[in-house]
Amino acid sequence: MPVRAVDPRSELVVDTHELARRAGQSQQVRRIVSAPDGIGVAMIGVPPGSPIALDLLMESVVEGVLVTGTAQVKLAGSCARCLEQIESEDSVVIQELYCYPDRELDDPDASRLEGDLVDLEPLLRDVVVIDLPFNPKCRPDCAGLCPRCGANLNSDPGHTHDADVDPRWAALGGLDVKSSTPADDIAD
Ligand SMILES: [Zn+2]
Numbered sequence: 001m002p003v004r005a006v007d008p009r010s011e012l013v014v015d016t017h018e019l020a021r022r023a024g025q026s027q028q029v030r031r032i033v034s035a036p037d038g039i040g041v042a043m044i045g046v047p048p049g050s051p052i053a054l055d056l057l058m059e060s061v062v063e064g065v066l067v068t069g070t071a072q073v074k075l076a077g078s079c080a081r082c083l084e085q086i087e088s089e090d091s092v093v094i095q096e097l098y099c100y101p102d103r104e105l106d107d108p109d110a111s112r113l114e115g116d117l118v119d120l121e122p123l124l125r126d127v128v129v130i131d132l133p134f135n136p137k138c139r140p141d142c143a144g145l146c147p148r149c150g151a152n153l154n155s156d157p158g159h160t161h162d163a164d165v166d167p168r169w170a171a172l173g174g175l176d177v178k179s180s181t182p183a184d185d186i187a188d
């Protein structure tokens with residue numbers, strides 16, 4: 001992961017100087033922040049600027065600052081079956097140790113404090129995206145779209161087509177029998 005410059009004015013950056021490296025000290029962080037851009041995948045994600053409710057406990061431990069709690073996010077996207085807009089919410093669990101900058105680490109990918117600052121944004125991105133549904137649905141039994149005309153079958157459950165033919169015959173109807181085939185060439 002590229003090194004990000006931590007912006008101390010970011011709402012997702014928490015100053016832990018009050019913990020003063022005294023193990024056992026803790027600090028509650030309850031705040032509503034606005035979502036940064038680009039948390040999500042193609043079908044669903046967190047709308048930029050939407051409110052994220054953080055409810056976190058920052059605890060000073062020997063290695064650094066342990067952050068535990070939850071983040072409530074809004075989600076917006078499209079149903080993978082019928083493409084209708086979806087709006088929902090998600091609550092993700094946060095548990096991450098931010099190690100002191102001067103501490104030797106076994107794990108080179110471990111999160112670190114930047115001075116006294118904890119930057120929650122990379123963690124938040126990871127935990128929200130991992131929790132997103134791979135195939136979001138407007139409802140568990142979404143009927144999807146008609147494969148022939150694209151009508152939404154949720155709003156039109158008895159949907160049929162007048163000239164409904166067996167789809168196997170419909171496929172044959174698309175063949176042009178007059179065109180020459182390799183077999184014809186051999187016969188000539
Ligand atoms: Zn749907």
Ligand SMILES: [Zn+2]
Pocket residue numbers: 146147148149150151159160161
């Ligand atoms: Zn149809």
